[in-house]
Amino acid sequence: MKFRVIKSALVDAVSQVSKAVSSKTTIPILTGIKVTADENGLLLTGSNSDITIQVRVPKRKDDLEQVFVEKLGSVVLPGRIFGDLVRKLPGKEVEWFANEKFQTTIRSETSEFHLNGFDPVEYPRLPMLSTEQLFSVSADTLKTLIRQTGFAVATNEARGVLTGVLMQLEGGVLTCVATDSHRLSRQQAHVEGSEELTLKNVIIPGKSLTELAKTLADYTGIVDIIVAENQILVKTDEWEFYSRLLEGTYPDTNRVIPDGGETELISSTKELLQSVDRASLISRDGRDNVIKWTLKDGKVEVNSAAQDIGSVTEEVIAKVNGPELGISFNARYMMEALRSIESDEIRIQFTGPMRPFLIQPTDREDSLHLIVPIRTR
Amino acid sequence: MKFRVIKSALVDAVSQVSKAVSSKTTIPILTGIKVTADENGLLLTGSNSDITIQVRVPKRKDDLEQVFVEKLGSVVLPGRIFGDLVRKLPGKEVEWFANEKFQTTIRSETSEFHLNGFDPVEYPRLPMLSTEQLFSVSADTLKTLIRQTGFAVATNEARGVLTGVLMQLEGGVLTCVATDSHRLSRQQAHVEGSEELTLKNVIIPGKSLTELAKTLADYTGIVDIIVAENQILVKTDEWEFYSRLLEGTYPDTNRVIPDGGETELISSTKELLQSVDRASLISRDGRDNVIKWTLKDGKVEVNSAAQDIGSVTEEVIAKVNGPELGISFNARYMMEALRSIESDEIRIQFTGPMRPFLIQPTDREDSLHLIVPIRTR
Incomplete structure (x- = not known):
């Protein structure tokens, strides 16, 4: 193989595929990056056992020649050294x-x-991958789906399907759900032109979605998503992102989501977050x-105490409807949910001190978070 | 104790003293930050077994009242939690x-x-500390002294005095030297008004100097330095930085520094650095x-090869005087020396393939670096 390429184009492509390359792998060739010179320019591939990223460096971009291929071919080079x-x-x-x-x-x-x-x-x-199960979605929507759910997956690998995000498509509505059984996050989005397609039990590893979010980065166009039996492919004109899917059946989470509540709190997302923090x-x-x-x-009192350290009391102004209530929960779960919400105002609905409660932005209905409270003495 | 204080002033002071606070210490009280309210405002202290940082929050700053002390007193609070x-x-x-x-x-x-x-x-x-051994130096000079020498100390604690930087003062010239026995860095500076004072064998731990550089940060005024038997104090109006000194006698390094060389190379610091990198x-x-x-x-050829990986050849344009020469050395030592040099052009003097060589900026004589070559097959 023989070619010349504009350095900046090569640097960008290498930095994209490097995200999939791990120095810790049991398959030595996967520590490398595959570079192919073909009729359309260059094709770079990086992979580990979970994900594969392939990036195209086209011959021309924005009317500028950037790759000059003299002889077609392909080679795998050691990833870490090659990137640097x-x-x-x-x-x-670069020649x-x-x-x-x-x-x-x-x-x-x-x-x-x-x-x-x-x-x-x-x-x-x-x-x-067969393109039978293909739908398209804006990169921004996909980023929101990941951001609103990815943090809620179980991190212990032994938890199986719960380490992934469930993706479902039905009647043109795409639903992503994640839960570690102590809290749950669900985000929905309308997907134009996919009314005919139904997907159930597509479970994407949480780690793959973290990497996908990095690959999406500032991309703002439309992405195609293709789902096969044990793989998902997310692709644009510039790159393709493959992830394996998790095997197993995701539990039915619809029954744990309460339908409203007795006590309702409406308050500023930011002020609640800061007080919990x-x-x-x-x-x-x-x-x-x-x-x-x-x-x-008219308010929420926030309390926390630790025997050796001390205690804290906070007050946050809030609209409270329904009976007064005291409830204890894991502060980290609350912070992660509140941080993911972009709306200024949230509604939280409680059914009782020991029942899961529901957190939603007041200005949209496509997003919900659920936290299971903790029994205290 | 009772006081009120402008939050931003307290935040700044806490972030300064926190640099000295370690969560890993055998003396539990040192995980805390000491806060004292006195006639002049607040005094915050953080410490570990090597260094102590004390910061003053004065009652007024820039004509603004920032501390209102109602009752004098002092308390030690857990450092990590208090800072956050x-x-x-x-x-x-803050009340x-x-x-x-x-x-x-x-x-x-x-x-x-x-x-x-x-x-x-x-x-x-x-x-x-007795102020008998006191001299003053600009913060910029002190930062240069640390930056030009601190990286060359031995990092293995077993190396004793070589883990520190030697500071000497004689005839108004302050000299800092560091060596790990494979390379050496020396930086000198004129210190006005200290001609009467002589200091020998003041050995400051390299880690303390790294922290001192962070404390100096953007400070541009004059600092006072006080040297006692086993402590050094660097102080400004706003803060005091104490470090223990290393015990033992620093070796005489003057005899290892060659007096010129047979082959001389003059080249661009940046281009040499990039080629070595x-x-x-x-x-x-x-x-x-x-x-x-x-x-x-007219040039330096740079070569490197590793059996499994491959090889590299570089050429850097250079003025070369004297006989041709081939010499091998540790690339990291060269990079660290070249990175510390701010001058655009450097002179390197060689005496032979197995003799230490001397790196100096061409436009100043107060700075030198020495590297011991490596014998190759």
């Missing part, structure tokens, strides 16, 4: 040559690297990070 | 009250904390991170 090397090269253009033994020469100005590459036939093939300074070293809310007429 | 708490308090003013059992109430707007404080008599006293991508995983320079007429 490309970034640190002098000059604006690239690989021989039939995959020994690769990378040259830029007076700097010349010789790297021992690997045979690309050893690199795992990407799955060919401060109260948890006292409780965070404790086992459950428990804080207590007492709902009274 | 102060930063996260709502409102612009503070501590009773005779050191139970402390901190109030700001509708937020009220009760913290269990400790008796300040348990907190170690600061040493009273790239070459070390290939060698950095190896035991010694060895790269090789070949000095020829």
Whole structure:
């Protein structure tokens, strides 16, 4: 293979695929990045056992030639060194040559690297996914779905399907749900033109979604999503992001979501968050990070105490409807839910001191968070 | 004790003293921050076994009242929680009250904390240092001295005095030296009005200097330095920084510094640094991170090779005087020396392939770095 490429284009592509490359892998070839020169420019691939990212460097971009392919071919280069090397090269253009033994020469100005590459036939093939189950969604919507649910997955690998986010599509509504059984987050979005398609029990690993959010970054266009039996592919014109799916059946969470509540609190998202954040300074070293809310007429009292350290009392102005109530919960769960909400005002509905309560922005109905309270003495 | 204080002033002071507070200490009281309200405002102290930082919050600053002391007193509060708490308090003013059992109430707007404080008599006293050995230096000069030498200390605690920077003062010249026996860095500065004072064998732990540099940060005034038998104090009107000194006798390093060389290289600091940085991508995983320079007429060739990975060749334009020379050395030592040099151009003097070589900026004589080469096959 032989080509020249504008350095900045190569640097961008390498930094994207590097997100999927792990130095800790049981499959040595996956520590590498695969580079292919084809008729359309370059194609870079990085992968680990969970996700694969493939980025296209097209021959032309914005009317500028950026790749000049002289001889087609493919090689796998050690990922960590290759990424740093490309970034640190002098000059604006990179010359690239690989021989039939995959020994690769990378040259830029007076700097010349010789790297021992690997045979690309050893690199795992990407799955060919049938496009039967395809729908499209804006990148912004997808980012919101991830941001509103991704934090609520179980982090202990032993929890199986609960370490993933459930994605369902029915009647043109896309629903994402995550729960670690102590709290639950659900976000919905309308997806135009997908009324015919129904998806159930698509479970994407939470870690894959964290990486997908990084890959989406500032991208604002439309992404295509293709779901196959054990893989999901999210793609744009510039890149493709594959993730494995989790096996197993996600529990039915609809029955745990209460339908309203007896006591209702409406308050400022930011002020509630800040008061919980401060109260948890006292409780965070404790086992459950428990804080207590007492709902009274026109305010919430926030309390937290730890025997050795001390105690804290906060008051937040709030609209409270229904009977007064005292309830204790994990401060971290509350902070993570409140941080994910972009609306200025939230409504929280309580059914009783030991029943899960419902947190929703007041200005939209597509988002909800549920927290299970903690019994205190 | 009882006082009110402008929150931002308290936040700044806490963040300064927190640098000296460690959560890992064998002396429990040192996990705390000592707060004293006296006639002049507040005094905050943080300490670990190596350094102590004391910050003054004066009653007035820039003609604004910032501390209102109603009752003098002192208390020690748990450091980590106290720092976060102060930063996260709502409102612009903080009310503070501590009773005779050191139970402390901190109030700001509708937020009220009760913290269990400790008796300040348990907190170690600061040493009273005689001002006999005092000199003054600009903060910028002190920062340069630290930046040019601090990186060259030995990091293995077993190396004793070599884990510190030697500070000497003689005839109005302040000299700092650090070496780990593979490389050495020396920086000098003229210190006005200290011609009468001579200091020998003052050895400051490298870690203390790293923290001192953070404390100096953007400060641009004059600092006073007081040296006692086993302590050094660096002070300004706003803060005092104490460090213990290392015991033992620092070796005489003057005899290892060569007096010029046979082959001389003059080149761009930045271009040399970048070429070494790239070459070390290939060698950095190896035991010694060895790269090789070949000095020829008008250029330096930079080479590095690792059996499994590959090799790299670089060329950097340089003025070379004297016989051609090939020399191998640790790339990290070269990078750390070159990064510390602010001048655009450097001179390197070599005596032979196995003799230490001397790196100096071409435009100043107060700074030098020395690297011991590595024998290669």
